[in-house]
Amino acid sequence: MKKLLLIIVLAVVLLSGAALFAAEQDSPEGVMAAEAPAGAKVEDVPAASLESIKEELQLNINIVWTCVAAFLVFFMQAGFAMVETGFTRAKNAVNILMKNLMDFSVGSLAFFLVGFGLMFGVSNGLFGTTMFGLAGTEPGADWNWTFLIFQTVFAATAATIVSGAMAERTKFIAYLFYSAVISLVIYPVFGSWAWGNLLLTDNNSWLANMGFHDFAGSTVVHSIGGWLALAGAVMLGPRLGKYAPDGKPRAILGHNLPLAALGVFILWFGWFGFNPGSTTAGNGSIGYIAVTTNLAAAAGAVMALVASWSLLKKPDISMTLNGALAGLVAITCPCDGVSPAGAIAIGSVAGVLVVLSVLFFDYVLKVDDPVGAVSVHGVNGLWGTLSYGLFATDGGLFYGGGLKLFGVQVLGAATAFAWAFGLGLILFWFLSRTTGLRVSAAEESKGLDIGEHGNEAYAGFQVFTTE
């Protein structure tokens, strides 16, 4: 069964690649950049031509900056892989690394072939219907290619959030299918509602048209990933041994906190591409957005430290690491439109919120989320989106803007929850009925590394797992 499915997937990928290749043969050669007149002084050049040189220069600066930012965001995949590996047990390390590698790889192909078109193609009001595989764009210097790679790494960020919440108990084949579906449909369709007019500016994106603001994706990327993660964790149920018979949560320790810390630093670094890069233009706002981003992350870490120290009696490293990420997720939506003081306030709330949220999911809802992905990305994505309605210097409630903007932000965030959580439940229910969603109890005890992959992460080390 598994083999058959794999062969089908492989065949689809290869065929669609071949179809695109055939289409490519019909289109004319790409045209490279126009040439600037050589050896001419500025005074000699007519004003119109000077204008066009300036325009081209700006376009190239935009391309360079957006690509650099995309590469930074790509590096966040390494951050997610390290955070999730560090926060889980040694016996599942290979499995979580494979999931991180494959959700990016499967997601990249799916987003190129289908997702990008649904998100940014000419919209029918609900989703885009053109530009699948960037059809119609000539190979070469076209801006669309830069935009595609930038949007691909964003889509992959949403996809990879889910693996942490579903860690240590999910069947690998089911996760592969999930990876394809989020990048094919779930992420791009919601994305088209909020961001569909970023490329074709007269596209009808209903949320954006209402004034919904999500600069770099607190909702579009992080909440979507976070709420899907919640659906996955709910459908899977907790890991064996997570809850005592009387319902009290038990701690299941992560096996490598240095790796988790490295992952958080990598994510923080990558976020300087995520937020400042979302200008997709080389201009003066890059530095400002980097400042608001950094302030919120720092405030998030500090306040998570304070919250964990006062609630849990000790300054807890895994909570503090989550706090930095919570600040980053929260500032992702409002980073371009709030004051530095606003950024600190938003990050501070995020830092406290993530600690409370982790405890809430653990103790009250009893949803087992090994790395805190739902609290970091879902809950703080929601908070970040709402915070713009409060703190936006232009139109925010605290700046005399009234409730209109806040209302739109609430609507957008609620829509994201309904869409991602609802489809997530359906998707994971479907997978549980077909491929199976969860590994056997025996395999879970022994570890997914041996059960799913026949491979140990730490061969040669004496790593013992007694849980």
Added chain:
Amino acid sequence: MKLIIAYIQPHKLNDVKQSLYKEEVYKMSVTNSLGCGQQKGYHESYRGVGMEVNLLKKVRLEIAVNEDFVDRTIKAIIDGANTGQIGDGKIFVVDLAECIRIRTGETGSKAIG
């Protein structure tokens, strides 16, 4: 005095600890060990090359007890570690010649209890 040595599945350690606790056996030493018995190990592969792993990870428990605790300790270990599957482990009971508490110099049953 007896020394009870048990080899159990690593992931059953928590259950065994709990059932020992219920039987009021609070003292034990735990070490990691590798071993093989009837359970045939598992197949691993690395970069396409297969290998049989036959030494499995086990946990070794050592508990020194007075005579009246022998049966309940054994029962507790079985309660905690039994799944009915091959690989659940074994218990060995050996006579213990002497036991000395380093702190006080007490010997025999007093030192154990």
